[in-house]
Structure formats: C-alpha cells, structure tokens
Amino acid sequence: MTQVLAIASQKGGVGKTTTAINLGSYLAQAGHETLIIDLDPQGNATSGLSVRSPVPTPLSDLWGGQSKWQKLAAPTAIPSLALFPGPARSGEPLEGFSLRSARIADLRAELDAASWDHVIIDSPPSLGPLTSLSLAWADAVLVPVQCEYFAMEGLTQMLELVDRANQGRSKPLEILGILLTLFSETHQLSVEVATEVRKYFPREVLETIIPRDIALAEATSHGEPVCRYAPRSRGAWAYLNLAKEILANECAQAR
Numbered sequence: 001m002t003q004v005l006a007i008a009s010q011k012g013g014v015g016k017t018t019t020a021i022n023l024g025s026y027l028a029q030a031g032h033e034t035l036i037i038d039l040d041p042q043g044n045a046t047s048g049l050s051v052r053s054p055v056p057t058p059l060s061d062l063w064g065g066q067s068k069w070q071k072l073a074a075p076t077a078i079p080s081l082a083l084f085p086g087p088a089r090s091g092e093p094l095e096g097f098s099l100r101s102a103r104i105a106d107l108r109a110e111l112d113a114a115s116w117d118h119v120i121i122d123s124p125p126s127l128g129p130l131t132s133l134s135l136a137w138a139d140a141v142l143v144p145v146q147c148e149y150f151a152m153e154g155l156t157q158m159l160e161l162v163d164r165a166n167q168g169r170s171k172p173l174e175i176l177g178i179l180l181t182l183f184s185e186t187h188q189l190s191v192e193v194a195t196e197v198r199k200y201f202p203r204e205v206l207e208t209i210i211p212r213d214i215a216l217a218e219a220t221s222h223g224e225p226v227c228r229y230a231p232r233s234r235g236a237w238a239y240l241n242l243a244k245e246i247l248a249n250e251c252a253q254a255r
Contacts, residue, residue: 002112003250004119005176006138008161010154012125014146015181016146017044018216019239020122026243028081030119035073038086046086050223053085063103063182070114076131078225082116092218104136113135115185127161135165140176144210145197147190148182152197176246177206208242211235 007020022035028034038045039059046053051074061067062084073082111119121134135141143158145151159175166172178201184190190212198205210216213235219226226236 002116002119003140004108004111004121004138006121006123006131006134006141007144008123008131008134008141008158009125009144010127010131010158010161011146014125014144015210016144017048017122017127017215018220019138019142019144019179019181019242020045020120021048021220022216022225022227022235022245023242024081024118024120024241025227026077026240027118027120028078029227030243030247031080032247033080033082033115034118034120035069035084035111035114035116037084037119037121037134039134040122040124041087041130042124043086044220046083048220048223049081049083049149049225051076051083051085053087054184057087058085062107063088068114069107069110076229086122091174095100104133108137127157131161132165135162135173137170138173140174142179144179144181146181147193147197147209149189149193151193152200155197175204176249178204179206179208179210179242181210182212183209206242206245208237208238208245210242213238 007016009016017040024034024036026143036045043053058072062069062072062191069084073084076083121138123131123134141162146157162173178197180194180197183194194209211234213233215230215233216226218227222229226233226239230236
C-alpha cells in the first residue's frame, strides 16, 4: 500500500525541501518506488532534482482530470525515484485551486492505485491551502525544526493545523515525527534548542538529527541529491540514517 508523507512547516529555511529530496532518494536507493510531489510554489524540489517543469504547472491537468499522476511524473537521475514537478515560475497561482473534498479523495485514490511504495509531498512554507491539501492527501506528516533561535515558534501552530486536518477523517493523520535540522554541536544555542525540543516533545522527536553541512546546500545548487553529490558527507550519512529510521518504524508498526 502506498504511504504518503507530507513534509510541512510554516517556516522557510528549515530544510524541508532538502529533506524531501534526500529522504526520497535514499528510500529509492533502498529499492522502494518513490514519488516526490512538489507542491511548493517556488518549485525548489523540481530544480533540486534537475527536472524542468512544464508551463503551466502539471497540477492544472491533474486537478482537471485531463491526466494522471503516473503520466505527469518525471524520471530523475535516481532509479526508482520520480518527481511530480512544481511550477515553472515562482508565484504561479497554485493557491487558487479549490480544496473540494471529492476531488482530493479521487486523487488520493489514484495515488493508491499507482505503483509507488512511498510518496513524499514537499509543502510550501505556510499554513495555507496547499499545505492543507498536502495534509489531506497524507497518511503522516514530518515536521522539520531548525536548531536555531525561535525554533519552537510556530511549531505549535503546525501541530494545531494537523489537529484540524484530522477533523472528519476516518483514519487519523499521524505525526511521523519532528526532525531536528541545521544542528551544530559546536554552537551552544543549537544544542540547547535540540534539548528543549526533545524536552517538550519526547515521543515525537526522531532520533536522527540533520547537521548543518555545506554539502547539502551545494548538492541542491547542483541539482543533485546528496547521495550522488557527496555520498560520504555528514549530511549524506544523516539522511541515510533518517531513511533507515523511517523504514524501521514502518516495519515495527506493520507487526
């Protein structure tokens, strides 16, 4: 059965798109057919995987029923990893799509009927309609939190949005975890923030921590996941461990 994971945060610059690209890449390398859906109007997951987005965004044809997920998904340089492209231009008006529940359910059913084992949705840095859409499609949500000042700010809002998304759902939206990102063990503030987040959310915070690593930013700027650009970097090992942790959790829940 297809597992749909939304990566969501109302704050920008927390590693959301970096996580979508690299987690998806390692899941694919582990033999899982994986699709990344780029719902961010900036289209960074699309450019970060060196995929060109058609104009207008393929969400138009998908939403109108003129095409299907599998036809619109583009291959990437990683075998078993496909991408549903985001908009070709920042600011392309995706926010105007109606969130009619019947169409949302239809498109989720089409995802289930496709061949992907995992679907990862890169949501925009907001609490707006597209983030609500990604949560409506998802089985679970992963919330990146940067280990910097104001890290707790907005996290409560994100969790409240998840609670609202659960209203009327037959199957509750699971919080897969809170992912600590941009961590630096040499910065006292970073260590304090990580400790504080774990104190308040001991069950939700994942064991894996994503370090601040220039290789992650460089990989994205070169249009490659870090597993291809710098496979021995600290960032690469962290995302490999994240993929392992998520797969282990899935196996434990399936027992």
